[in-house]
Amino acid sequence: MPSFTVVGLEKFPLVKVGDDLARIIVEAAGANGVVVEDGDVIVVSQKIVSKAEGRLVRLRDVVPSERAREVAAVTGKDARFVELVLQETGRVVKAVPGFLVVEDRRGWVCLNAGIDKSNVSPESDAYLLLPVDPDGSARQIRREVMRLTGKRVSVVICDTYSRPFRRGQTEFAIGVAGVKVFRDYRGERDLFGYVLQVKNVAMVDELACAAELVMGQGNEAVPVAIVKGLKRVELCEESEASVNDLRLAMGEDFFEKSM
Amino acid sequence: MPSFTVVGLEKFPLVKVGDDLARIIVEAAGANGVVVEDGDVIVVSQKIVSKAEGRLVRLRDVVPSERAREVAAVTGKDARFVELVLQETGRVVKAVPGFLVVEDRRGWVCLNAGIDKSNVSPESDAYLLLPVDPDGSARQIRREVMRLTGKRVSVVICDTYSRPFRRGQTEFAIGVAGVKVFRDYRGERDLFGYVLQVKNVAMVDELACAAELVMGQGNEAVPVAIVKGLKRVELCEESEASVNDLRLAMGEDFFEKSM
Numbered sequence: 001m002p003s004f005t006v007v008g009l010e011k012f013p014l015v016k017v018g019d020d021l022a023r024i025i026v027e028a029a030g031a032n033g034v035v036v037e038d039g040d041v042i043v044v045s046q047k048i049v050s051k052a053e054g055r056l057v058r059l060r061d062v063v064p065s066e067r068a069r070e071v072a073a074v075t076g077k078d079a080r081f082v083e084l085v086l087q088e089t090g091r092v093v094k095a096v097p098g099f100l101v102v103e104d105r106r107g108w109v110c111l112n113a114g115i116d117k118s119n120v121s122p123e124s125d126a127y128l129l130l131p132v133d134p135d136g137s138a139r140q141i142r143r144e145v146m147r148l149t150g151k152r153v154s155v156v157i158c159d160t161y162s163r164p165f166r167r168g169q170t171e172f173a174i175g176v177a178g179v180k181v182f183r184d185y186r187g188e189r190d191l192f193g194y195v196l197q198v199k200n201v202a203m204v205d206e207l208a209c210a211a212e213l214v215m216g217q218g219n220e221a222v223p224v225a226i227v228k229g230l231k232r233v234e235l236c237e238e239s240e241a242s243v244n245d246l247r248l249a250m251g252e253d254f255f256e257k258s259m
Numbered sequence: 260m261p262s263f264t265v266v267g268l269e270k271f272p273l274v275k276v277g278d279d280l281a282r283i284i285v286e287a288a289g290a291n292g293v294v295v296e297d298g299d300v301i302v303v304s305q306k307i308v309s310k311a312e313g314r315l316v317r318l319r320d321v322v323p324s325e326r327a328r329e330v331a332a333v334t335g336k337d338a339r340f341v342e343l344v345l346q347e348t349g350r351v352v353k354a355v356p357g358f359l360v361v362e363d364r365r366g367w368v369c370l371n372a373g374i375d376k377s378n379v380s381p382e383s384d385a386y387l388l389l390p391v392d393p394d395g396s397a398r399q400i401r402r403e404v405m406r407l408t409g410k411r412v413s414v415v416i417c418d419t420y421s422r423p424f425r426r427g428q429t430e431f432a433i434g435v436a437g438v439k440v441f442r443d444y445r446g447e448r449d450l451f452g453y454v455l456q457v458k459n460v461a462m463v464d465e466l467a468c469a470a471e472l473v474m475g476q477g478n479e480a481v482p483v484a485i486v487k488g489l490k491r492v493e494l495c496e497e498s499e500a501s502v503n504d505l506r507l508a509m510g511e512d513f514f515e516k517s518m
Contacts, residue, residue, distance in 0.1 A: 001266055001267055001268065001269040001291045001292075001293075001481075002266075002267040002269065002479075003264060003265060003267065003473060004264070004265055004472065004473065005262060005263070005264045005265075005267040006262060006263055006264075006265075006469070007260055007262040008260055008261040008262065009260065010261065011262040032260045033260075034260075045488070081502040092518050094514075094516060094517050099513055101513065101514060101517050108424070109424045109514075109517065111513060117453060117454050118449045118458065119449045119450050119451065119453075120451070120453075121451060122451040123451070126455075130279055156299065156316050160458065160460070162457075162513050162514075163422065163423075163461075163514075164422075164423045164424070164512060164513075164514035164517070164518075165367070165368045165507065165512065165514075166431075166464070166505050166506075167422070167441075167459070167461065167504065167505045167506065167507050167511070168440075168441050168459045168460060168461035168464075168505065169457075169458065169460055169461065169466050170460065170461050170464050170468070171465065172425075173321060181427075182426075182427050182475075183475075185285075185411065185476050185477045187407065188477050189458075189477070189478065190377045190477055190478055191273075191378050191480060192376045192378065192379070192380060192381040194376060194377060194378075194379075194380070194383075196377050196476070196477065197263075197376065198421075198428075199419065199428065199476040199477070200426070200427045200428065201419070201427060201428055201429065201471065201476060202422075202425065202426065202427035202428065203472070204430050205425075205427075205429050205468070206430065206468035206469070206471055206472050207472070208473060209429070209464070209465035209468035209469060210265070210447035210465070211470060212460065212465055213263065213462070213465050213466070213469060213489055213491060213492075214261040214262060214263065216442070216491065217442075217444050217455070217458040217460060218444045218447050218448070218449055218455060218458070219395060219448065219449055219450050220261075220449075221450060222260075222261060229470055229496065230473075232472060232473065232475065233472075246425050246426050246427065247423065247425075247426065248424065248426050252426070253422075253423060253424065253518070254358055254360065254370060254421050254423075255353075255360060255368075255422075255423035255424075255518060256425065257353060257518055258352045258353045258360045258368065258480050258518055259421070259423075259512070259514060259515055259516055259517055259518040
């Protein structure tokens, strides 16, 4: 029968700028008694990728622009924090008291351009920006893990987001390497011969959710999970998959003008 | 280290009106060599719940109202299909050529009130409505599985939905029994002592996603998956959790007016 296992890597060291994440992941797997195998999907929290890549910023070092001061006045947020968000933003979608929704430079609509404070640093004014090129980060980790282990793995970088229409957050893929983003059923037949019209499952988002179930968001310190044994995952060349495949072009969003 | 396993139940029989799903699930688990244990989360596809509850409708039996004919003219959909959607709808959110987005009677914003055609029936005009009371359905399955096995399990009923802002579909919980909907971190401290402000993870949606990874959407015939060994799942009394906890009241959606 179809099955898979998700294991979270415990006692993961705190990650610093310049750390070699692939090596740390392989060592942590070993310390947890987890053998890296062909077909494993290594799901890595955005937090440690951003830290290793030096994406930590301190508000004391930020000088807000005039535009940031204006948006800060509307939202009630610190102008230096707003400056960080705007630097990561393509388009401000909504600025109201308490909330700043933007389409970030990568094309994702989210709160605060994904800039976050939890599990970032002991310094109270430290914030963490998303990786500059999450697919690139995933590819780098993948290549180095493959070099160290000799196994063909794939990598998904994940982060936690609020969703429209529904309370609470779930995990989403923000970078991928070596794994197909979708399982596309369109054109295939169902159990009764009906040709499927719409079903195109965002597998990498579901992998991110499965990983979050062992990662947690508080002081669990489990920033990496490995999904093992899932045959439905389709491995591919790095050039064949990008998280950008999840982006909707103008006019493609079924829910446009639904809010 | 934290870990869990998801097993899909293969060779599941085709479900008919009036079938005792709990008994079929327990038998299918046995046939797959899966032992039901305390703490298992049994994730059940909406499809088989709706079928067992007689929610299959044939368009030939539907007489469209005047309103359905109007919406059908706008959307280009069959007026009888639109009639089905409107009967399940609280509020039409958006009706444009090709798309009908509604807030359904249960308060969910989705395409076509969740009415679907894939893996429904060999009859070409057969459609499947969502269960009338998915929490109630989950509770009934849970109680009967617990009676049959003597184990304390929880149940999540899941369905596949398109999301705003992002291509493709993922799985969501539409009914729950005996498992907390969220892992709420608000007020807790992170690794560095920072008090978390927002993090409230929709665990049951992530459980649904994990289950979908073995279920599939085509001719896989795996409508039930069991999540085993996940300690982070918080079991609870049935009265302590409802899928309605995921509903946002007016003014609570961060993304309101973002589209």
